Amino acid sequence: MLAFEMLYRRHRGTLYRFLLRSLRQRADADELFQETWSRAIAARERYRVEAKFTTWLLQIAHNLVIDRFRRSRPQASPEEAEVVFNQLDAPDDERPDRVLSEFEQRRRLQIALEELPEEQRVTFLLRMENGLGLEEISEVTGVGRETVKSRLRYALARVRARFET
Amino acid sequence: MSKRRNPDEDLQRLLDADAGEFGAIYRRLPHPEPPRRLDRVVLANAARAVRGDRAPPAQRWLLGLGSAAGLVLAAGIAWQVGQQIDAQDAQTGAPRSERTVIPVQPITESARTQKSESVEAAAAMADQELPAEAAPAKPVSAPPLRRKATPAKPAPAAVPPPAPAAQAPPLLEQRAAEPQAAPPTAVSAADAAQAFPEEKDNVSSEAASGAARERRDHAAGKAVGLSAPKAAAEQSRAPAPSSSVKLRQNMHLAPQDWLAEIVRLKNAGRRQEAIENLRLFRRMHPDWQLSDELRRLAE
Numbered sequence: 001m002l003a004f005e006m007l008y009r010r011h012r013g014t015l016y017r018f019l020l021r022s023l024r025q026r027a028d029a030d031e032l033f034q035e036t037w038s039r040a041i042a043a044r045e046r047y048r049v050e051a052k053f054t055t056w057l058l059q060i061a062h063n064l065v066i067d068r069f070r071r072s073r074p075q076a077s078p079e080e081a082e083v084v085f086n087q088l089d090a091p092d093d094e095r096p097d098r099v100l101s102e103f104e105q106r107r108r109l110q111i112a113l114e115e116l117p118e119e120q121r122v123t124f125l126l127r128m129e130n131g132l133g134l135e136e137i138s139e140v141t142g143v144g145r146e147t148v149k150s151r152l153r154y155a156l157a158r159v160r161a162r163f164e165t
Numbered sequence: 166m167s168k169r170r171n172p173d174e175d176l177q178r179l180l181d182a183d184a185g186e187f188g189a190i191y192r193r194l195p196h197p198e199p200p201r202r203l204d205r206v207v208l209a210n211a212a213r214a215v216r217g218d219r220a221p222p223a224q225r226w227l228l229g230l231g232s233a234a235g236l237v238l239a240a241g242i243a244w245q246v247g248q249q250i251d252a253q254d255a256q257t258g259a260p261r262s263e264r265t266v267i268p269v270q271p272i273t274e275s276a277r278t279q280k281s282e283s284v285e286a287a288a289a290m291a292d293q294e295l296p297a298e299a300a301p302a303k304p305v306s307a308p309p310l311r312r313k314a315t316p317a318k319p320a321p322a323a324v325p326p327p328a329p330a331a332q333a334p335p336l337l338e339q340r341a342a343e344p345q346a347a348p349p350t351a352v353s354a355a356d357a358a359q360a361f362p363e364e365k366d367n368v369s370s371e372a373a374s375g376a377a378r379e380r381r382d383h384a385a386g387k388a389v390g391l392s393a394p395k396a397a398a399e400q401s402r403a404p405a406p407s408s409s410v411k412l413r414q415n416m417h418l419a420p421q422d423w424l425a426e427i428v429r430l431k432n433a434g435r436r437q438e439a440i441e442n443l444r445l446f447r448r449m450h451p452d453w454q455l456s457d458e459l460r461r462l463a464e
Contacts, residue, residue, distance in 0.1 A: 004211050008204075016199040033199055037207040041214045105190045128184055128191045153172045156179055159187060 008037070011057055018058070018129045022065045022122050024114050032068065036061040058130060058140045062122060069118045105163070112162035120155040123148060415442055420450055424459065431462060 015036060020029035039060050040047075047056060113121060119141075126132045126140060137148045178185030415423050423446055430439035443463050446453070455463065 001212055001215050004215075005208065008207060008211075012199050012204070013196065016203075017197060020197055030200070030203060034203055034206055038210055041211050044214075102193065106194055109187065109190050110194065127179060128188060131184075133180065149176060152179060153176050156175045156187070157172065160175070 004041075007053065011054065014054075014130055015057060015061060018125050019061060019065065021113055021125050021129065022118075023068060028068060032061065032064045035064055039064075052136070054130065055132070055136055055139055058126065058132070059142075062126075062140050065122060066118075108162050109159065112159040115162065116155055116158055120151045120158070123151040124155040124159075127152060412438075412442060412445065416445065416449065420446070420453055424453075424455075427459065427462075431458075436462075 016029065016033050019032050019036070020026060023029050023032065036057065040057055043060070047053075113124070116124060123137055123141065126137045132140065134145050134148050138145045141148065143151075175185070179187065181188075183189065184191065415426055418426065423442065427439045427442045427446065430436075430442060440462060443455075443459060447455075447463060
């Protein structure tokens, strides 16, 4: 029990923020946070020691998030993301941290995250919040490495577009 | 002057250790934490799950212990009941096979009231009909009748003393040998009437009184060892038995009619019958104001 408490203290914040920023609703985040840990506890017999606990925990959370997305509304179409990606055309010297105030930068990033299509948002958050690499994101989300790269590119393009409008 | 960004370069910067420019902004975002409530819930779930892993052996152990305790308790109760039955058999001297009916206690208050009335009526009839010497020979299976009948009325002076208890077994044997051995059935009907007086009232009490009379006849004529003429003489000396059916019918009369019937019986010279009726009337209507004539008769 003590070991679990240590594990929980270590991962509770990042998991919660991943869920909160993925789902954008605190009530949903609370619910899935609890559900993620419940499933982790229930499935502890199946946990393989060689697997990274963070990856395993995030796999559970990611599956719950995707289920929630599917139930709530349809996925954003890839064409929509493509349009945004093609609009990416910004000058080198207009770096957002130079142009916008720090408060405005945070606000725009939050808005950009909320506006990202779900798959891209989740992928982006797994990189930014949890610090996962391409392989780990691929393992958590269950898609190929190239798909992860593609999603990250689209996500970056959308975020940057938000900063440049 | 703007040039198109290279997405691969942006991605590479994002995958750097500091996650590039947006990584820096992201790290400055608020860091919401899960509420304490969730911490408590999750940790409680984990603790419960850990306890649950150890619980099954303890639960199996408790189940086994509970089953064993239940068996011991049931065996103890059965042994105690057996001891009590043996003790009763030893006291009464009746073989276990004689006890064919277990007296049933009425559940409802109305049933209990009805039962007491029925028993009293039977007792009143037995007072009239039962020669004193027959009382000890009554079967064990009709305790209410025996209990009421035995102390209710002293034996008349002309009647011989009660038969010794040692003489009862021949009576029982004799009764059991008779082809139409009514007592078990009759007593069953009496007990059923006590338990369910409303349905079985008339039939069962008559059956009970008839059976009791029959047993008493046996006791008077056979168990005591009297010869037939002597028994007939005894019966002729005993007060004329009132009809139990008649008494039973009178119980259902309106109070005024019943009192008129009692007066009629008294005037017709059937004083004993009138007293019986009056005694029963006073039990059933204790608040009824009796006339002086009837009060004197009752006293």
